[in-house]
Amino acid sequence: MDFPPPPTAPPFIIPTRRYIPESRPALLQVAQIPDSGSLFIRKSNISSIISTCPDSISLLILLNSRKISSNGNFDFQTNFINDDEVPRFEIQKDVYYSVDDLNNSTSSLLLEPKVTALGLISEKIQSKIPQMLDAIRVINNAYLFGYKRICHPQTQWVTNAVGGIKMWLGLDDDEAIEEALIQKTEDACKILSKEIQSSKTFLEYLMKELNITEKTQISSLSILDVKQAAPAILIMKCFALGNVSSAYTTKIRRILYRCIPLRAHTDFMAAWFIAEPIRSLDYTLTLERNPSLLATTLAGVRPEDSGSHGDVYKVSILEDGNEWRLSKNDYAFKVSRNLSLGHLTNEAGVLIHMPFANTIRIVGEGFGEFNDKRVFFLVTKWVSGGNLHDKMKGYIPCAQIIKILNGIAYALHLLYASICGCVVDLKPANILLDEDDNPVLCDFGSFRFSGEKVSGAFSGTPLYHDNTYAATHARDIFAFGVITFQLLTDEVNTFQSERGKQAYGRNFSLRIDAYIDEEKDLGELVKECLRDELDNAKQLLRIAAKCVSMKSQRPSAFEILQKFQELFEEN
Structure with missing residues (x-):
């Protein structure tokens, strides 16, 4: 099968191997990483969110980024802990309680290399990084103060966090604290949006500022990316829920929403490192074992849509454990009309790199027999509102x-x-x-x-x-x-x-x-x-x-x- 060249991937991602021609080197080389570790995070009481703890989410983002960039050399198990326990990552005999611990260690799991030791940090960057970290702290505190509304009864780690916010602001009245956090969040989001406006990650921004062109020099996320993404993702998800709706949470979420570069960065990080990863099932072997499966599945089904390159059929999977290995749901089967065009194979090669809510989600692809001819087909999530x-x-x-x-x-x-x-x-x-x-x-x-x-x-x-x-x-x-x-x-x-x-x-x-x-x-x-x-x-x-x-x-x-x-x- 001829696939298109891989997209220009984020610097911490190696595209799936089948989209990289044998003659082309990998986009980056990653140091050998220990095989596996164990991540312990606070469990969410909200079904749509794996954790509502920023420290837990930041560790999850970091480890998922390393898992992707390691090209199969690293994995970890996620375990849930009680609220009174501390989130942590354990690997071999080492224990890390935060992304800062990892970044300050000699582990190959650290974020950007110690560029300061190499004399690569300019005065401009030295002054900007603390400013950006201060802005991230504001967003983190803005989330935590709003999140306390969810906790009934309030957990100890949230109580401690709120106490720290009060000391930081020198305020004790909730209304005054909310007003101060709203203003500070507005300023913080403007600062961060300005720095990331021409980049998709803060890592890319750092590379530009330091004139680093080799992907191997900085091969993972920036600590700014991880620490900003965790509370921002939680603000966008948690503050949209009805049970925490308030004037304060609405304003905080809207501030972040209106900062377009920061919102795009947040969606980008959430799609790659928090959401379920894209896995496109290859059905070619399945169809070789059962050549009539595609024709049987589409028998009697009229196309919902037809284009110059193929027809789209709606298929409802009614039970688990089916031959398509799909969960119960509705799917779109897009079947090619002419194998020589390569239109659908091109689409398959692209969609694997688009894990975003506003682009169609691929779940499978393959070659098979349909209407007495060889075809290529895609399987995507079904979108219910028509075109x-x-x-x-x-x-x-x-x-x-x-x-x-x-x-x-x-x-x-x-x-x-x-x-x-x-x-x-x-x-x-x-x-x-x-x-x-x-x-x-x-x-x-x-x-x-x-x-x-x-x-x-x-x-x-x-x-x-x-x-x-x-x-x-x-x-x-x-x-x-x-x-x-x-x-x-x-x-x-x-x-x-x-x-x-x-x-x-x-x-x-x-x-x-x-x-x-x-x-x-x-x-x-x-x-x-x-x-x-x-x-x-x-x-x-x-x-x-x-x-x-x-x-x-x-x-x-x-x-x-x-x-x-x-x-x-x-x-």
Whole structure:
């Protein structure tokens, strides 16, 4: 099977071996690590979160990062302890009670090497790291003070933490403490967001500042990454729960949410090091042992969707212990129409590196027999809300349109920040909606890394690109602009009716640029059913016009998110 080259992985991750050609060296070399150890963490009383203790989560993040980067040379067992015990990691005869213990040790499990001993730390970094660590301490304390609402009765470690916060602030009144923490969290998030804005991790930021280019010089996470991610992940998860809802927790969560670089960093760390890892099951041997399994599974099932490269079937797994090795749930089986195109094999190679909530989740792949021919197929999680193309046939309120577009922009930002690739074929049919109308990007068969050539079967849909032949983020942003016009106006439908097969994106761009040049009111284009929200619709169309323009630089996904916050989000 020919797979595409691996994505530009985070510096602490070695992509799955099957995606690395034999002639290509691994992205980094990791020192030999002891085979296994035991992690002891405080157990969560919330089913969706493994632990609500920041120290436990930080150790878990560190060890998972080392497990991934070790390429199978290291593993650990996770054990749960009582609240009155201290989280720790035990390996051989050594015991570590925090990420600081590990970072200050001589263990091969430490974070970044002792660059200070090598004289590599500049004065700029020496002054910034303490400032960033202070900001992280604020976020940690902001979480702990809000988390105490969950504890009934309050546990000793939380009581001790709250006592420490009171001493640190010199305050005893809860309301005064909350006001102080809200202000400090606002300042802390701004500091951390500023430093990470052009990087996906603080490790990458450090490497840039120190002019380190060799991945082997710093081969794991930064201590800043681990210590920031733990409380930030818990804030985003715990403070969204109804049983801790309060004005304080809502404000703290919103502050973090509004700091886009920090939120993306938090989601990135949670997806790679806390969430269940992506494991794509290879079904080829299964189908060799039982050649009729795929045909039997899809017998009598009508395709839910069909594209130029294959058909998508909804399959409900009703019992555990099945031949597909899947848990009870609904899945999408995407079956290729032509093996020679390689569209689905390309998608399989990409999805394994996208563990994010707003991209489709792969669970399996393989070759098999279907309709008397050899096919390749993907199995992904089923997304229940249908696709945006079908949704657009009915009425969508303006508030819902804003939510969908904001979600698409964030999905693109996370994609660009994590593996620096391009969707290439972004369009309404390739945007699924979950039960809450959150967008989930799918169909990455045309995916390319930034700068790669785009042509042939992988060039995307003509209406949704600007006819450039290189994969760029601006190409995807163009598609975002066309989608926005489709959601808010009938202009795209009119354009397609007039141009027929010549309805190319570049021609649509010229149409909108001319409209702007003539200083026409974009509000005139808004659908009649959305006129009650005319001001918001016009704001969206102004953004969309910049996205499809051929005359000026298009905004980035990050800049679009910033504009959405400025225009539509509550303070």
